[in-house]
Each structure stands twice: as structure tokens, then as C-alpha cells.
Amino acid sequence: MKRTIDVVLAAIALIASAPVQLAIAAAVRLDSPGPVLYRTVRVGRHETLFTLYKFRTMRHRAEGLAVTAAGDARVTRVGRMLRRYKLDELPQLFNVLRGDMALVGPRPEDPRYVALYTPEQKRVFDVRPGLTGPTALAYRDEETLLAGRADVEFAYVREVLPAKLRLDLDYLERATLAGDLRILAATVGAIVRRGRGANADRPEAAIRS
Secondary structure: OHHHHHHHHHHHHHHHHHHHHHHHHHHHHHHOOOOOEEEEEEEOHHHOEEEEEEEOOEOOOOOOOOOOOOOOOOEOHHHHHHHHOOHHHOOHHHHHHHOOOEEEOOOOEOHHHHOOOOOOHHHHHHOOOEEEOHHHHHOOOHHHHHOOOOOHHHHHHHHHHHHHHHHHHHHHHHOOHHHHHHHHHHHHHHHHHHHOOOOOOOOHHHHHO
């Protein structure tokens, strides 16, 4: 049932967002040289590697850490806007249709950080990673959280990543279809509130209700 709903909703969202995605693609191309889409490898269900798609938000071939903090000079002008409203993640609807991802689930992680997971933390690979989920909501301002840290990657690995995995494991313990629909609604609500310039409330209450 979950997979059927994922496919139906992802297909509808792709059709509905097609004009927006075309406009984003044009903006990315005009803003800086390089491809429209950014392709990266992530770890999915059963620890299978897959290619994740995003709209490119950084300068083409920019080198540096896999983790970004607010003010990262690699991020383009259009990229900052896309990241703020999470519009860079719209191409992941294709990942949902392909079966790489679900609409709701643990966020997919870079293999270099997955190598640090404990056996207990690897339980997140029992399900497909999600386009959104408890961690995507709770850490939607992750870049701001990491801003100003002397070692951004160290702070991510030692503080942020373990906290995100605890949320993901908690989600797995109580995941339901109704709960997933509430998370989807909370995600849309958070984006709308941000678009209005309001500070979104912490999402945990909506997730647990």
C-alpha cells in the first residue's frame, strides 16, 4: 500500500510541478555554468547504492566537504533560494518513481558517513530512504546549525548525524501510513510558512500527533 501511494502521489507531484521545475532548470542554467542536475551517490534500502538527483545549487566542480553550512561560498545565488525552500530536492520525485526512495522515510546518506554507522543504526536501511521524514523536518535548518563551527564535518559526524539517526530509528518503531501522511502535510506546511517569511514551529508535535 505504501509503495502504491508513493508512486501515485509522486507521479501527480511531478506533473503538477513540471512548470516550476522547468523554470528552476532555466534559472540554474542562467545563474552559473554547468549542468542543471546534480547527481550524487547515496545508500538506500538494504545498503544498496543509488544515484540521487537534485537541482545543482553549487558552482560546477566545486570541491570541498560533503556537508555544507550557511554562508558556504560554493553555493550559487539561485542555489541559496532553492535550498531555503527545499526546491532543489524536487527531482528526487524521479527517485521515488524508480523505487530508490519513498516519499517518507529516513533521509539518504553519503556512503562515507554510512561507514561510521553502528549495527543498530544500520536498521534504517530496512526501509527505503525518504524525500522527507522526521529528520528532514527537524533538521531543515541544518546549515544554519552548523554555521560558525570550526570543523563543520566533525560537528556533523559527532553531533548532528547521531541525533538524526535516533529520530530515524524512532520513526521506524512507530511508522504508519497515517503518520506518513501527517509528515507529508507537516512538510508542505513548513515550506508554505517559510514562503510567507514566518518561522515554522518545531515539527515534532505534528509528527507525533
